[in-house]
Amino acid sequence: MGISDRLPKETDVVVAGGGVLGICVAYWLSAIYEIRVAVVDASRGPAEHETYRNTGIIHRPFYLDPDKKRVFAQTSLLSHALWQDLAREWSLPWRPIGTLNVALTEKEVRTVERYRDWGLQNGMEEGELQLKPGTEVERTEPEVRCLAALLSKNDVSVDFRKFALQVLALAERRGVSFTGGFRVTGLVEGPRGTNAICEGRQGTSSIGCKLLVNAAGGGALGLAKSCGVGREFAQLNFRGEYWRVDEPFASRVTSNVYRPPKHSQFPFLDPHFVVRADGTRQIGPNAVLVSGPYAYQGVGLRSLKDFVEGPIGPKLEILTDGTFVRLVASEWRSSISKSAMCARVMKFIPNLGVENLHGRAVFGVRSSLLDSKGFVPEAVVLPGSHSIHILNYNSPGATGAPSFSAMVVAKIRDEGLADGFDELVRSEADSTWVFDGALGSSGPSL
Numbered sequence: 328m329g330i331s332d333r334l335p336k337e338t339d340v341v342v343a344g345g346g347v348l349g350i351c352v353a354y355w356l357s358a359i360y361e362i363r364v365a366v367v368d369a370s371r372g373p374a375e376h377e378t379y380r381n382t383g384i385i386h387r388p389f390y391l392d393p394d395k396k397r398v399f400a401q402t403s404l405l406s407h408a409l410w411q412d413l414a415r416e417w418s419l420p421w422r423p424i425g426t427l428n429v430a431l432t433e434k435e436v437r438t439v440e441r442y443r444d445w446g447l448q449n450g451m452e453e454g455e456l457q458l459k460p461g462t463e464v465e466r467t468e469p470e471v472r473c474l475a476a477l478l479s480k481n482d483v484s485v486d487f488r489k490f491a492l493q494v495l496a497l498a499e500r501r502g503v504s505f506t507g508g509f510r511v512t513g514l515v516e517g518p519r520g521t522n523a524i525c526e527g528r529q530g531t532s533s534i535g536c537k538l539l540v541n542a543a544g545g546g547a548l549g550l551a552k553s554c555g556v557g558r559e560f561a562q563l564n565f566r567g568e569y570w571r572v573d574e575p576f577a578s579r580v581t582s583n584v585y586r587p588p589k590h591s592q593f594p595f596l597d598p599h600f601v602v603r604a605d606g607t608r609q610i611g612p613n614a615v616l617v618s619g620p621y622a623y624q625g626v627g628l629r630s631l632k633d634f635v636e637g638p639i640g641p642k643l644e645i646l647t648d649g650t651f652v653r654l655v656a657s658e659w660r661s662s663i664s665k666s667a668m669c670a671r672v673m674k675f676i677p678n679l680g681v682e683n684l685h686g687r688a689v690f691g692v693r694s695s696l697l698d699s700k701g702f703v704p705e706a707v708v709l710p711g712s713h714s715i716h717i718l719n720y721n722s723p724g725a726t727g728a729p730s731f732s733a734m735v736v737a738k739i740r741d742e743g744l745a746d747g748f749d750e751l752v753r754s755e756a757d758s759t760w761v762f763d764g765a766l767g768s769s770g771p772s773l
Contacts, residue, residue, distance in 0.1 A: 337535040343511035345373040347491040349542035351732035357501035369510035374491040380691025389446030402727030409729040426482040429473035439477040513553035541716040545620020545694035551716040567612030569688035577608035641697035733765035
């Protein structure tokens with residue numbers, strides 16, 4: 328794999344962000360156009376932030392509201408087969424696990440029943456979803472206690488970083504390049520056309536280009552605003568922390584075990600038990616409010632400028648919401664105290680004890696978009712002048728990246744941002760993925 332620390336002087340497309348989404352966008356662009364594509368990332372290598380810092384679960388869309396999270400649901404549905412094809416062809420880790428979404432109260436029972444309806448509305452097969460009473464759950468998972476649970480049979484544990492690196496290797500065969508150590512900060516018009524401005528350790532450089540695709544994750548909103556779009560949005564960042572579960576207790580639970588979030592209007596997940604692709608287990612996350620998208624430790628004091636960046640109105644409204652403030656305080660308690668985190672999971676795995684938690688696992692930061700109505704539930708794709716910007720691409724983002732990125736490329740074409748590119752009909756006989764298949768026959772557009 329050719330990872331460079333030198334920027335090209337000129338290219339057709341600059342993709343800002345070398346995570347799984349940006350890499351998939353580069354893959355599709357190089358698959359359908361005879362063009363040069365340069366992926367640029369602030370980290371030295373690809374897929375070092377949220378692609379690496381997640382639980383590695385390919386989720387089926389049973390828990391996604393088909394009205395509020397329609398695109399996330401459909402791209403998750405379509406991408407499952409694409410990821411499976413990639414895993415088979417290149418011998419990537421693919422560990423079928425299944426996810427139990429457990430209900431501890433009658434209200435939660437109604438929630439998991441609704442999840443089953445959502446899954447079917449989102450295109451899942453009847454046989455993929457099974458409602459189980461708590462007594463039946465206990466027979467297959469003796470450590471789990473609940474009133475009832477919804478089993479999503481086809482959830483899979485993978486290593487998304489390995490998947491992203493394989494997609495990048497395939498894209499490089501078509502001339503895609505990756506440069507690390509530079510953060511794309513904006514676009515300017517020069518005498519010869521558009522230039523993407525890139526900041527590195529040695530100063531500022533630029534790349535001549537025809538189009539900028541902003542897939543910069545937690546940094547995407549700042550880049551979008553520098554390009555004159557997305558200024559109506561604000562952003563809050565939440566660190567999700569995990570603890571590793573020791574053997575011999577770890578292997579006594581064989582499924583992923585989730586619980587419905589109590590406050591679905593906020594981007595908080597109640598802690599769950601996860602089986603990773605390498606067989607290790609962990610519990611988490613919490614949702615610790617931090618000041619910036621890369622605050623992996625502390626509160627991110629260096630990112631306070633991002634925290635107070637406007638518009639302030641949406642942030643003030645949510646930060647003065649009593650329920651939200653109480654939740655933030657609770658999430659910080661389970662960050663500071665291992666026993667507090669353990670107690671949350673013991674509600675459905677009662678024999679788990681603090682002595683079974685070995686240490687902290689890798690964790691990441693979710694950057695959530697706000698507007699005047701509150702937290703934005705879906706990803707937002709905004710075209711600009713010589714640019715397109717992908718904002719709020721959160722969980723289950725890695726799950727749906729192959730299909731979602733294909734929809735981004737279709738939008739680039741539909742918005743006229745690909746004008747000037749020479750379309751080339753490529754043979755897809757030797758391709759793992761097919762563009763039309765990634766879009767789906769009747770899926771949503773962005």
